[in-house]
Amino acid sequence: MLTAAQKQTYLDQGFVLIPQAISANKIAAMAEELQGWIEESRDHNKNYGATRNGKSRFDLEPGHSKQHPKLRRINNPVDISQAYRDVLFEGPAVEAAVDVLGPNVKFHHCKLNIKLPGMVTRVDYHQDHPFDVHTNDDHVTLLVLLDDMTEANGCLRIVAGSHLWPQYSHYKDDQFVGKVNEEAQAMCEATATKLEGKAGDICLMNTWCLHGGTSNLSQNSRRLLICDLTAADNYPLMEPQVPSEHTGKIIAGKSSRIARFRSGEVEMPYHYESDSFFGAQGQDSPY
């Protein structure tokens, strides 16, 4: 699915945008489902929805109300929606993952990050691997754009080439804070590429890329589906932070009873106490 040039871009800069990979119909089906969840969120005043490890499925931003819903994340929409399974478990997204991970690909978890106009949630710079440590690095974060994504509506920002750098600590004062320190945050802000794209585009991002994003300062929604996929012989060294009913599902090729290890060291995280990824990074919840 990827051209030779796109594969090289992925290897060199750690990420690549593939235009118009997902059909308009499939994007519309996911957007419609999401609109239903936003409507439903009007009846809640705190995070809600059961998941496998007791954390909430639906995560609200402070200031959320019936009149102004501020649903900022949905954990593992594939657990509750065929429209999301149709995009992540078959078709072009899987073909693209095969091109960077090899023929045997395993699903780990996914989430929807939602920045509606007027919401302030941001994402502080971090790498994905330190949240969900694995035996090797054949691990990609697949992003599906449900909206056109621009600097103004809080596009993802990625530090090109950072997948080749040493691991950054995601701890502060012995607490797992899920982000790099202030000095590194400033470096990332100064150097990150703003990943702008159109609804239907996908991006493949190496799990070690430093990335983050500002809040939405525009009048347009920015809805982004984010999915962690690994090679089948890449095994998690811990229970996922956000487990899905489908964690471990083989979505291409076949499973492996061999776990492949890379050499070196990794910093182990722990399961953060906050109900929310954003809470773990130090942002407030509505209660």
Ligand SMILES: O=C(O)CCC(=O)C(=O)O
């Ligand atoms: O929503 C975004 O722009 C980035 C999200 C992200 O990096 C994450 O949720 O891990």
